[in-house]
Amino acid sequence: MSVRDDFTARIPGGDAGLIVLVLLGTYLAYVLAGLVLGYTLRGQLNSIATLTFYIGVFAMLSLALNLHWGYTGLFNIGIVGFMAVGVYVTAIVTKPTYVAGGAAQVGGLGLPLWVGILAGMLAAALLGLVVALPALRLRADYLAIVTIAMSEIVRFSFLSGELQQFQLLGNRVGFGGGSGLILDFAPPLEALLRGVGLWNGYLGFVDAFQVVVPRNPKPVVDGLIYGLLLLGFVAGFYWLLKRTGESPFGRVLKAIREDEDVANALGKNTDRFKIKSFMLGCALMGLAGILWLVPQGAVTPNFFRPRVTFFVWIALIIGGAGSNTGSVLGGAIFAAVLYQGPRYFQNLVSAVFPNLDSPSGFGQAISPLISQFDPVPFLLYTVDSIRQLQLVVMGLVLIWLMHNRPEGMLGYRKETASVIPLSRPKSMAADGGDDDSVRTDGGVDAAAQGGETDE
Amino acid sequence: MSLLSDVLVILLNGLQQGAIYVLLAVGLSIILGTLKFVNFAHGALYLIGTYAGLFVALNVPLSNGKLAEWGFSSFGLDIGFFAALIFVPLFVFGVGLLMERYLARAFYDRPDTDQILVTFGLAIVVQELFRVLFGSNSLPFEQPERILSFGSFAGLPVSGPVALPIVGNFPQWRLWVIGITAVLVALVYLLVEYTDFGLVVRAGTRDAEMVRLLGIKITRPYIVVFGIGAALAGVAGVVGGPLNVVNPTIGTNILVPAFLTVVIGGVGSIAGAVVGGIVFGLTTAALVAFAPAWSQVGLYAIAAIVLLTRPQGLLGDEEVTP
Numbered sequence: 001m002s003v004r005d006d007f008t009a010r011i012p013g014g015d016a017g018l019i020v021l022v023l024l025g026t027y028l029a030y031v032l033a034g035l036v037l038g039y040t041l042r043g044q045l046n047s048i049a050t051l052t053f054y055i056g057v058f059a060m061l062s063l064a065l066n067l068h069w070g071y072t073g074l075f076n077i078g079i080v081g082f083m084a085v086g087v088y089v090t091a092i093v094t095k096p097t098y099v100a101g102g103a104a105q106v107g108g109l110g111l112p113l114w115v116g117i118l119a120g121m122l123a124a125a126l127l128g129l130v131v132a133l134p135a136l137r138l139r140a141d142y143l144a145i146v147t148i149a150m151s152e153i154v155r156f157s158f159l160s161g162e163l164q165q166f167q168l169l170g171n172r173v174g175f176g177g178g179s180g181l182i183l184d185f186a187p188p189l190e191a192l193l194r195g196v197g198l199w200n201g202y203l204g205f206v207d208a209f210q211v212v213v214p215r216n217p218k219p220v221v222d223g224l225i226y227g228l229l230l231l232g233f234v235a236g237f238y239w240l241l242k243r244t245g246e247s248p249f250g251r252v253l254k255a256i257r258e259d260e261d262v263a264n265a266l267g268k269n270t271d272r273f274k275i276k277s278f279m280l281g282c283a284l285m286g287l288a289g290i291l292w293l294v295p296q297g298a299v300t301p302n303f304f305r306p307r308v309t310f311f312v313w314i315a316l317i318i319g320g321a322g323s324n325t326g327s328v329l330g331g332a333i334f335a336a337v338l339y340q341g342p343r344y345f346q347n348l349v350s351a352v353f354p355n356l357d358s359p360s361g362f363g364q365a366i367s368p369l370i371s372q373f374d375p376v377p378f379l380l381y382t383v384d385s386i387r388q389l390q391l392v393v394m395g396l397v398l399i400w401l402m403h404n405r406p407e408g409m410l411g412y413r414k415e416t417a418s419v420i421p422l423s424r425p426k427s428m429a430a431d432g433g434d435d436d437s438v439r440t441d442g443g444v445d446a447a448a449q450g451g452e453t454d455e
Numbered sequence: 456m457s458l459l460s461d462v463l464v465i466l467l468n469g470l471q472q473g474a475i476y477v478l479l480a481v482g483l484s485i486i487l488g489t490l491k492f493v494n495f496a497h498g499a500l501y502l503i504g505t506y507a508g509l510f511v512a513l514n515v516p517l518s519n520g521k522l523a524e525w526g527f528s529s530f531g532l533d534i535g536f537f538a539a540l541i542f543v544p545l546f547v548f549g550v551g552l553l554m555e556r557y558l559a560r561a562f563y564d565r566p567d568t569d570q571i572l573v574t575f576g577l578a579i580v581v582q583e584l585f586r587v588l589f590g591s592n593s594l595p596f597e598q599p600e601r602i603l604s605f606g607s608f609a610g611l612p613v614s615g616p617v618a619l620p621i622v623g624n625f626p627q628w629r630l631w632v633i634g635i636t637a638v639l640v641a642l643v644y645l646l647v648e649y650t651d652f653g654l655v656v657r658a659g660t661r662d663a664e665m666v667r668l669l670g671i672k673i674t675r676p677y678i679v680v681f682g683i684g685a686a687l688a689g690v691a692g693v694v695g696g697p698l699n700v701v702n703p704t705i706g707t708n709i710l711v712p713a714f715l716t717v718v719i720g721g722v723g724s725i726a727g728a729v730v731g732g733i734v735f736g737l738t739t740a741a742l743v744a745f746a747p748a749w750s751q752v753g754l755y756a757i758a759a760i761v762l763l764t765r766p767q768g769l770l771g772d773e774e775v776t777p
Contacts, residue, residue, distance in 0.1 A: 075568045077575070134763050142762070144493075144571055145714050149755050152711055156751050306707060310579055313572060385521070391583040398576030402569055403561060 019328055026051070026336040033344050037351045042213050042220055049223030054339055056230025057292040059331030062315040063237045063324060064284035070322035071245055072277040073257035075144045078131070079285055079312050081151030082124040084304040086286025087293045088158060088175055090120035094185050098172040106165045106174035106181070113191040117290055124286025125279040127154075132278045136271050151306060158301035180300030187295045189226045230291060234328060237284060241324050244280070253277050307391065314338065314394055317401050320408020330408070338394050342386045349383045464625065465740045471629040471698070473736020474636035478691035479709065480716035480728035481640055482684035485647065488723020489660045489680050492559050493567045495574040497713060499581035500685045502706030504547050504692020506585060509596050509701060512539040512693075520590030530589075536693075540635075543693045544686040551685025555678045578706060586703040598628045598697040632694045639690060643683065644725050656680055660723070712754055719761040721771020730769050 030051055034044045061079065068074040094116030095108025131150050135143040157163060158175045165174030175181065186194070193199045202225075209217040244250045252273050255263040264270050293299050311334065319330020386393075401408075483497050509515060514531035517523040522530065532538075558577060562570045647653040655676045659666045666673050699705065712735060720731025738757050742750040761769060 069568075075571070077571070134759060142718065144568070145711070145718060146762075149711050149715065149758070153752055153755050162749075307579065310575060313575075317572065385587070388521075388587050389583070392580050392587070395576040395578075395580035395583065399558070399573055399580070402573040402576065406565075406569060 016325070019325060019332070022329055022332055023055070026055075026332060030336070030344070033348055037347055045213065045220050045224060049220065049227045051336060051340055052227030053223070053230060054335035055332045056227060056234055057288055057331075058312065058315045058335045058339070059234045059328045060230070060237050060288040060291070061285060061312040062319065062327040062331045062334075063234070063241055064281045064288060065312050065316050066321060066324060066327040067241055067244070067277060067281040067284070069316065070327070071241075071250060071257060072253045072274055073260075074132075074274060074278055074281075076147045076278070076281070077144050077306070077309050077313070078147030078149075078151035080289075080304045080306060080308040081147070081154040082127060082282045082285040083289025083292070083308070084151070084154050084158065084301070085127050086120035086124045086289040087299055088120075088181070089123040089286075090116040090290050090294060091181050091183055091299065092116075092168070092173050092175075093119045095173075095181070095183070096185065105179075106176060107172055108185075109168070109173070112195075113185065113188060113294075114195070117188075117287065120290050121283040121286045124289075125283040128279045128282030129275060132275050136274060148306060148309075151304070151309065155301050155304050158304075175301075178301065180298055182298050183294055183296070187226075187297075188291065189222060189229060189295070192229070226295060233287075233291060234331075238324050238328060240284075245324070249273070249276075310398075311339065311394070314398050314401075317398065317406070317408060323408075326408055338390070338397065342390045342393070346383055346386055461744075465744050466737065467625060467629065467633075468743075469737035469740035470633050470733065471736070472739050473733040474632050475691050475695040475698075475709075475732075476712060476716045476735050477640060477729050477732030478636055478687050478694075479713035480720060480732050481643060481725055482687035482691075483713055484717045484720070484723055484725065484728040485643070485680055486684040487717060489656050490559070490563065490677055491567075492563060492681075493570045493574070494559070494684070495571050495710065496554070496577040496581070497684075497688055498706035498708070498710030499578040500547055500550065500688035500706075501692045501695075501709055501713075502581060502585060502703065503550060504543055504689030505596070505696040505701055505705060506589070506692075507543045507546055507689065508536075508539040508693035508696050509594060511542050512536045513597065515594050515596075517589065517594075519592060520586070520588050522588050523590070539693050540690070544689045547689025547692075548682040548686040550689075551682040552678055554685065555681035559681060560674070560677075578710070582703050582706055589703065591703060593700045593702040596696040596701045628697065632698070635690070635694055639687065640725065640729060643687070646683075647725065652676060652679070715754060715758040717768075719758050719768055721768030724768070724770045727768055727770035734769075 027048060030047055031044060034047055037043075039047065061083075065076065065079060068076045090113075092108050093111050094113050095106075095110070097110040098107025127150070131146055132143075135146040159178050161177050163175045164177040165172060185191075190199065193202045206218050206221045209221050213220050245254070252263060252268050252270075255266075255268070256270050256273060260270050263273075293303070315330040315334035316327055317330070318333050319326035319328070321327075479497060479501060482500075483494060486492050486494050486497075510531050512531070512533070512535060514529050514533035516529045517527060554577075558573065559570075562573060647656060655666065655671055655673070659673045659676060663673050716731040716735055717728060718731075719734065720727030720729070734757065735754055738753050739750055742753040746753075765771075
């Protein structure tokens with residue numbers, strides 16, 4: 001523990017410095033992997049854009065989850081349901097109105113994208129209200145069951161044939177059933193740039209980019225700029241949650257997390273605080289879902305399986321619940337290592353052993369190992385299976401983390417509800433033990449560490 | 456007359472559907488009630504039960520997944536359904552013991568949410584391992600024709616229709632599912648309520664420390680309770696397998712209804728789990744008959760109504776935060 005603490009303490013700029021360092025390290029690793037793989041410049045830029053995209057979405061989602069779980073202690077395992085509602089409502093509001101004979105089976109209201117995004121966030125927040133109202137009356141873990149049930153209801157509703165198309169304000173709209181919806185409107189980046197009147201300038205920039213990428217540079221530039229936009233949104237989320245967490249409102253939330261009865265006894269209407277925090281987090285999850293899926297051009301209900309919720313939880317647990325920096329770091333590490341990493345690893349191995357085809361069957365893989373002690377085919381075969389085993393690996397990581405490091409891979413960084421430091425002055429601690437024994441005086445830490453050391 | 460028979464068919468179908476929920480919910484409920492452990496991997500145990508049942512009872516061809524790639528063109532011992540009903544619960548009981556010892560035990564003193572996360576992780580691991588091994592397509596699980604056929608004894612027919620009064624022909628296997636469930640749940644109930652073992656378990660629920668002070672090793676009853684819960688999920692997998700599709704997602708799909716069954720019945724109450732399961736089964740059967748598109752949403756609606764009016768569940772008496 002102390003080695004890591006020393007390491008993190010020595011980084012200039014504190015937590016922000018740590019984020020920058022992790023991001024730079026990740027990009028460096030990806031660029032090096034790209035060099036080994038012999039990617040062209042275009043391939044390198046594309047891989048960086050994809051990586052940035054996933055870092056952005058997972059960092060946003062785990063920040064929103066941190067508001068629920070890390071700040072308020074609300075155990076939401078229906079994240080994907082709020083994302084789905086955000087995306088579908090945005091789609092219905094923004095899609096062009098239905099024209100008979102057009103490519104799309106159903107239309108929308110044809111409003112601008114920003115209206116759609118606001119409507120989607122609002123819808124996700126309202127769904128959060130509907131979910132939270134009954135669940136708050138129940139035991140804490142019932143919220144978990146209610147939220148996961150809600151996310152499945154949402155998915156089934158979007159899958160159902162009954163809601164495939166219906167009339168809204170005189171327009172033929174719908175959720176498209178199992179085949180999903182085509183998002184036939186301008187993607188967020190284009191809408192934003194057109195909105196601020198920079199679209200032509202952007203097209204000029206894309207043309208200028210031909211110096212770097214000669215043929216058809218637009219998809220590459222789009223990807224890179226959209227990645228940057230997402231990182232901007234991450235910064236926005238971070239700022240919003242930091243402000244929220246440090247405000248009097250946020251202190252009440254942290255107090256609820258630590259002991260709801262005490263917060264209640266101090267005259268705070270905890271239910272109201274919990275509902276507000278839950279709705280804000282749900283709206284942010286809806287926004288993250290919109291930013292993730294709208295650029296993809298189409299959306300199907302079966303994307304919104306509970307596994308996406310599980311991804312976000314792993315990201316948050318990796319970083320350490322309770323801290324915004326940890327959420328961003330967790331999102332970045334999850335995206336780079338667990339989500340995108342296995343594919344790169346597989347490509348790398350096949351680039352290192354270029355003239356070896358990976359064996360097609362288990363028999364071909366295992367027989368050289370037995371007869372000639374040649375492990376390479378077996379290794380290649382295992383690596384070949386890694387992408388299929390990706391979710392297994394993620395599950396094992398989660399189990400391992402929960403067993404050994406429930407406070408997060410990057411150490412204990414939960415922010416306490418108190419505004420003043422709870423640790424004793426250094427001089428009093430000089431005679432006894434290490435740093436941890438000092439921190440146990442702060443109630444919060446004592447509870448968390450007691451849970452670990454018990455038995 | 457025909458209306459009456461329709462109603463009876465729905466009732467029987469509902470009881471059968473409910474029986475699966477009851478088996479799962481009783482297991483979940485005793486684990487949740489006595490060990491205070493929230494087991495989100497219960498669906499994974501059901502999944503293991505289904506595939507193990509398929510393995511013991513039949514021999515099905517495999518077309519994709521790693522096993523097929525490794526040269527196993529078919530999968531199974533083909534030694535009959537009765538053998539599956541015996542061996543699979545024992546096997547899943549063993550899986551439950553391992554799970555308690557190496558996964559759950561460390562989490563008894565941790566918050567519910569940690570338990571949920573770790574078992575959620577385990578459920579995903581199991582599901583994805585099955586997907587890798589067997590492929591994500593559905594496997595055929597035929598209903599058994601006869602059970603208990605040894606040598607010259609032809610055995611009892613369990614498939615095909617049976618003529619019932621008023622109802623007319625009804626699939627016999629569904630009646631067997633109801634019967635097996637009733638027997639097993641009664642056994643568990645007797646075990647918990649009327650044996651010394653059950654006494655220790657119930658005392659441990661009230662105050663584990665006191666039981667320990669009285670010189671009783673509480674970990675052993677706990678591990679057995681966990682194993683029994685797991686074995687019930689395994690049985691649910693075996694008897695429910697032939698009535699539903701068999702693919703790697705069944706575990707996660709059944710988990711939420713099973714949990715809702717526990718919640719509306721009342722945590723820790725076996726009778727509550729039975730009532731909850733029957734309510735859910737009847738709701739599902741009625742909705743499948745009249746409004747099939749809403750059959751899945753109906754469960755959630757029932758659960759929401761029960762929770763809003765009786766947060767402690769239909770038969771629960773636990774204190775709920777005011």
